Amino acid sequence: MNFLPQLKDVAITHRWGGTLAIPRNWLPGLRLDKLSGVGFLGGYVGEGVAAANLAGRTMADLILERRSDLVSLPWVGVRSRKWEPEPLGWLGVRVSRRFMGAADTSETKKQKTAKLAMRAAHVFGETELSYYLWT
Incomplete structure (x- = not known):
């Protein structure tokens, strides 16, 4: 408030x-x-x-x-x-956020782009985004 x-x-x-x-x-x-x-x-x-x-x-x-x-x-x-129609869209966003959270943790520890992040971006349909972020 x-x-x-x-x-x-x-x-x-x-x-x-x-x-x-x-x-x-x-x-x-x-x-x-x-x-x-x-x-x-x-x-x-x-x-x-x-x-x-x-x-x-x-x-x-x-x-x-x-x-x-x-x-x-x-x-x-x-x-x-x-x-995708709901609830598939909601589920996809939830799962992708978990994947990306795990990727963030990995990147923090290893100080390099996580392969998990690139794979998750591809799997969840963010190939254009991954192109801009990781090339």
Whole structure:
């Protein structure tokens, strides 16, 4: 209640948590369907303020058909496969977090990238993420 001290006497009876607007490959992306005029920007995964600003400027260039450096960034046109239906998605995230926690422990001890981390990223569909992290 540090953020909202006015609510210190209010009983919190419910909570919600889960994956929200996180793409399957954990990479941000944007695309524009010129035919329909519909654009998609998102998947910032914790980098929302800076990424949203850059994505907005990039989308403006796409809409106005400007040939800027922004429209050639690697996140333009990125698509991620859909998440598995629940509860499989939830289970996959839980298992992958355990794998990655074990990998973090290994990396802390050995001071090098854990093979478990690379394998887990591949198994759990984060091959693009593993490419950016471990190459």
